[in-house]
Amino acid sequence: MSFLSAEEKGLVNGLWGKVNVDEVGGEALGRLLVVYPWTQRFFQSFGDLSSADAIMSNSKVKAHGKKVLNSFSDGLKNIDDLKGAFAKLSELHCDKLHVDPENFRLLGNVLVCVLAHHFGHEFNPQVQAAFQKVVAGVASALAHRYH
Amino acid sequence: MLSAQERAHVAQVWDLIAGHEAAFGAELLLRLFTVYPSTKIYFKHLGVCPDEAQLLTHGQRVLQAVGVAVQHTDHLRAALSPLADLHAQVLRVDPANFPLLIQCFHVMLASHLQGEFTVQMQAAWDKFLTEVAMVLTEKYR
Numbered sequence: 606m607s608f609l610s611a612e613e614k615g616l617v618n619g620l621w622g623k624v625n626v627d628e629v630g631g632e633a634l635g636r637l638l639v640v641y642p643w644t645q646r647f648f649q650s651f652g653d654l655s656s657a658d659a660i661m662s663n664s665k666v667k668a669h670g671k672k673v674l675n676s677f678s679d680g681l682k683n684i685d686d687l688k689g690a691f692a693k694l695s696e697l698h699c700d701k702l703h704v705d706p707e708n709f710r711l712l713g714n715v716l717v718c719v720l721a722h723h724f725g726h727e728f729n730p731q732v733q734a735a736f737q738k739v740v741a742g743v744a745s746a747l748a749h750r751y752h
Numbered sequence: 753m754l755s756a757q758e759r760a761h762v763a764q765v766w767d768l769i770a771g772h773e774a775a776f777g778a779e780l781l782l783r784l785f786t787v788y789p790s791t792k793i794y795f796k797h798l799g800v801c802p803d804e805a806q807l808l809t810h811g812q813r814v815l816q817a818v819g820v821a822v823q824h825t826d827h828l829r830a831a832l833s834p835l836a837d838l839h840a841q842v843l844r845v846d847p848a849n850f851p852l853l854i855q856c857f858h859v860m861l862a863s864h865l866q867g868e869f870t871v872q873m874q875a876a877w878d879k880f881l882t883e884v885a886m887v888l889t890e891k892y893r
Contacts, residue, residue, distance in 0.1 A: 635871070636871050636874065639871045639872070639874075639875050640871070640874055640875040640878050657871050657872050657875070661871060714855050714858075717855070717859055718855075718858045718859055718862045718874065719862075721858075721859045721860075721862035721863040722862040722863070722866055722867075722869070723866075724863070725863050725864070725866050726863060726864075728859070728862075728863045729863075730779075730782050730783045730786035730787065731786060733783060733786070733787050733856075733859055734786045734787040737787050737788075737855075
């Protein structure tokens with residue numbers, strides 16, 4: 606059974622093809638750190654995170670955001686087996702990075718906001734629904750190997 | 753507790769919404785029901801497939817209440833007390849649903865306002881709505 610319906614896959618792939626993954630990644634991570642400041646706990650070596658402006662222009666935040674979103678984008682290619690696609694990353698986030706999986710849900714939600722920002726009215730309720738499903742699936746896959 | 757800066761951002765956000773409570777409220781509910789269908793159980797009185805008129809009416813009511821909260825950010829409990837009673841005694845919306853509504857609010861504002869809805873405004877608005885949700889569910893037990 607498919608994770609997304611054919612229609613949802615169409616909506617997701619249609620929009621994702623127009624996304625500047627590198628830029629959106631940095632923006633999403635930056636927004637996470639500003640809107641939910643406790644998430645900064647994982648990025649203490651990133652330098653100046655003292656204000657919204659500092660965070661949004663921080664080069665380490667941008668670089669890391671780019672890395673995260675490229676992983677997400679790769680995962681999207683295996684939308685019907687997200688748990689398989691993110692198995693190794695899940696182990697990494699549990700065993701080495703010690704990230705509370707709640708953060709995956711927060712970042713997913715922020716990513717959806719950033720997409721809404723970029724795409725405006727095109728990001729209608731149906732498109733939002735499809736993407737919320739995707740980010741929930743990715744968050745769940747990333748939490749799957751926690752022990 | 754909102755700082756003065758955060759209150760200013762909340763006021764900025766509200767300025768972009770005021771006058772359009774019905775339209776924004778309707779879209780908020782439509783996004784909520786589309787993205788999180790389980791939330792519809794709290795709106796059975798709107799029918800299985802609420803029409804535009806119902807969404808506009810109910811949406812306006814919700815956003816007007818948000819507007820009241822915006823005017824009283826330093827005494828939310830007093831200002832929202834009747835609504836808190838309603839939610840505790842009658843509506844009993846599970847507290848887990850408020851973050852879903854808040855997410856849809858951000859997405860709606862981002863899609864309509866794009867660049868005008870800055871990251872600072874989103875941070876303040878999230879904090880504010882989370883406080884409102886806390887006040888509305890505080891009397892549950």
